[in-house]
Amino acid sequence: MNLYSGKMNRLVEELSSLPGIGYKSAGRLADYLIRQNEERVKSLTDAITDARQNVRFCSICYTLTDSETCPICADTARDHTTIMVVEDTRDLAAYEKTGKYNGVYHVLQGAISPMMGIGPSDIKLKELIERLEKEDIKEVIIATNSSLEGETTAMYISKLIKPTGIKVSRIASGVPVGGDLENIDEITLLRALEGRIEL
Amino acid sequence: MNLYSGKMNRLVEELSSLPGIGYKSAGRLADYLIRQNEERVKSLTDAITDARQNVRFCSICYTLTDSETCPICADTARDHTTIMVVEDTRDLAAYEKTGKYNGVYHVLQGAISPMMGIGPSDIKLKELIERLEKEDIKEVIIATNSSLEGETTAMYISKLIKPTGIKVSRIASGVPVGGDLENIDEITLLRALEGRIEL
Numbered sequence: 001m002n003l004y005s006g007k008m009n010r011l012v013e014e015l016s017s018l019p020g021i022g023y024k025s026a027g028r029l030a031d032y033l034i035r036q037n038e039e040r041v042k043s044l045t046d047a048i049t050d051a052r053q054n055v056r057f058c059s060i061c062y063t064l065t066d067s068e069t070c071p072i073c074a075d076t077a078r079d080h081t082t083i084m085v086v087e088d089t090r091d092l093a094a095y096e097k098t099g100k101y102n103g104v105y106h107v108l109q110g111a112i113s114p115m116m117g118i119g120p121s122d123i124k125l126k127e128l129i130e131r132l133e134k135e136d137i138k139e140v141i142i143a144t145n146s147s148l149e150g151e152t153t154a155m156y157i158s159k160l161i162k163p164t165g166i167k168v169s170r171i172a173s174g175v176p177v178g179g180d181l182e183n184i185d186e187i188t189l190l191r192a193l194e195g196r197i198e199l
Numbered sequence: 200m201n202l203y204s205g206k207m208n209r210l211v212e213e214l215s216s217l218p219g220i221g222y223k224s225a226g227r228l229a230d231y232l233i234r235q236n237e238e239r240v241k242s243l244t245d246a247i248t249d250a251r252q253n254v255r256f257c258s259i260c261y262t263l264t265d266s267e268t269c270p271i272c273a274d275t276a277r278d279h280t281t282i283m284v285v286e287d288t289r290d291l292a293a294y295e296k297t298g299k300y301n302g303v304y305h306v307l308q309g310a311i312s313p314m315m316g317i318g319p320s321d322i323k324l325k326e327l328i329e330r331l332e333k334e335d336i337k338e339v340i341i342a343t344n345s346s347l348e349g350e351t352t353a354m355y356i357s358k359l360i361k362p363t364g365i366k367v368s369r370i371a372s373g374v375p376v377g378g379d380l381e382n383i384d385e386i387t388l389l390r391a392l393e394g395r396i397e398l
Contacts (some may be wrong), residue, residue: 004292006265011250014243018232020224032218033247034254034263041251044213045244047234048369051210052240055233064233066205093203118322 021026025167056189060131062124063107064089072096072104077102081138085128085157087111087145103141111149112156118149120156128140132166139167146173209313240299259330261323262306263288271295271303278302280337284327284356286310286344294342305330309347311355317348319355325357331365338366345372 004012008030016026028129032039057063061083065071072078072092082103086092093125093161094107140161143148150191158168174192184192203211207229222320232240234370241390256262260282264270271277273292281302291304302333309322330336339360343349357367374383382393 004288005251005270006254007246008254008263008265008288011246011254014246018228018243021229024289025219027292029217030218030250031288034251036251038251041247044217045214045247047206047210049242049245051206051229052233052235053239055205055207055210064203064207064230071204071379089207089230090223093226120351132287132345 004030027129030127058107058122059104061107062109062127063092063105066068082138082141083131083137083139084127084141084143086143087150087153091145092145103139108144108153111147111151111153113149116149125157125160129160132161137166139169141169141171142149144172164180203229228304256323257306260292260304260306261308261326274378276308280335281340282327282330282336283340285342286294286349286352290342296349299366300336305339307343307352308324310343310352310353311344312348315348322352323354324359330357331360331363335367339367340370 005159011025011030011033014026015021016023018026021029033044034119034187044071054123055064056066058065060073060075061070063070063072066070067074079102079187083106084092084095084101084103085106085108086095087108087110089107092107095101095105105123106128108123108125108128110118112118112123114122132140140157142157144153144155144157152175154170158170161168172197173188175181175188181189203226204243210232211222211225211230212226213227214220215222217225220228232243250265254263255265257272258262258267259272262269262271266273271272278301281293282305283291284302284303284305284307285294286307286309288306291306294300294304304328305323306326307322307327309317309324311317311319327339328343331339339356341353341356343352343356353369359368360367372387373394374380374387380388
């Protein structure tokens with residue numbers, strides 16, 4: 001499409017090629033950006049360039065960070081014997097937001113998906129097993145998503161770890177807090193039933 | 200929030216300050232951006248900087264463009280006696296997408312909104328009146344949004360233009376094509392009824 005002209009059009013095209021940004025949102029964003037002052041725009045483009053050039057995987061947990069070791073892995077106040085396994089850095093961020101988890105993480109950078117041709121060797125699974133061999137780990141909490149891929153990955157990891165004798169757990173599935181039963185899908189309802197806790 | 204580390208965090212903060220991008224989408228975007236190759240990222244940041252520095256208002260219709268006169272105003276094949284008045288360049292783009300409008304535009308760069316303290320002098324209204332005086336205009340089609348602000352602006356403009364004898368029209372409001380009546384709000388339904396056309 002070429003509904004805007006010249007440089008404006010190029011910006012809209014660039015923005016709309018980003019994930020989750022449609023043509024209309026790209027138009028809105030472009031309109032916003034060209035109205036900001038130069039420093040604001042420079043601050044954004046610098047942040048993009050800077051992150052692109054400097055962000056890499058933590059050498060221990062494989063989350064995205066700009067130092068050799070991420071702040072969580074470097075934090076001696078945290079419990080380094082408990083590893084929560086997540087699919088990506090956003091999931092780590094979601095648990096960090098709770099402020100209640102004091103262990104460390106392992107970021108798989110993906111999930112096993114036979115449909116998408118992503119196998120166990122395409123995610124940071126070998127690296128997890130190496131950590132379990134090297135470090136003194138008491139529990140691995142699998143917090144992959146509650147999707148088909150997440151469940152497949154969780155199952156695969158638990159089978160891999162169980163023989164080592166290290167405790168493996170999976171975060172609970174069920175009705176979200178504040179969730180109205182009538183709006184919840186059947187699979188979740190069944191999961192909530194299966195996972196019921198005696199009071 | 201500081202759920203990501205260092206430069207990644209800065210990028211997420213920058214992105215989430217953009218309109219319509221929440222903290223989660225910003226995380227997803229940042230994750231995507233740092234995985235792209237350098238050229239891809241440079242192409243995006245260049246487009247932003249370039250548009251910010253070069254995009255300005257067309258000297259005739261006030262749409263966003265990077266030349267003194269936008270391609271539509273410069274196009275002699277278009278009907279320069281019909282002006283469609285829109286609130287912003289995105290609305291112009293929406294009508295251009297239909298490919299059926301052959302007139303020119305006038306972009307108000309806003310709408311009258313007493314609630315937000317935006318008066319007639321804050322939008323490109325004086326500039327529209329000047330065009331009507333200078334150019335040979337046969338019809339002004341008011342295509343501001345169907346919101347309170349858009350309707351207020353349409354009414355204001357029509358009152359301003361009517362004494363000049365130039366034909367003023369307003370695009371129709373009604374049930375969107377393919378719209379299911381039960382999902383349409385009452386005001387739209389009443390508008391559709393009022394605007395009914397004899398068959």
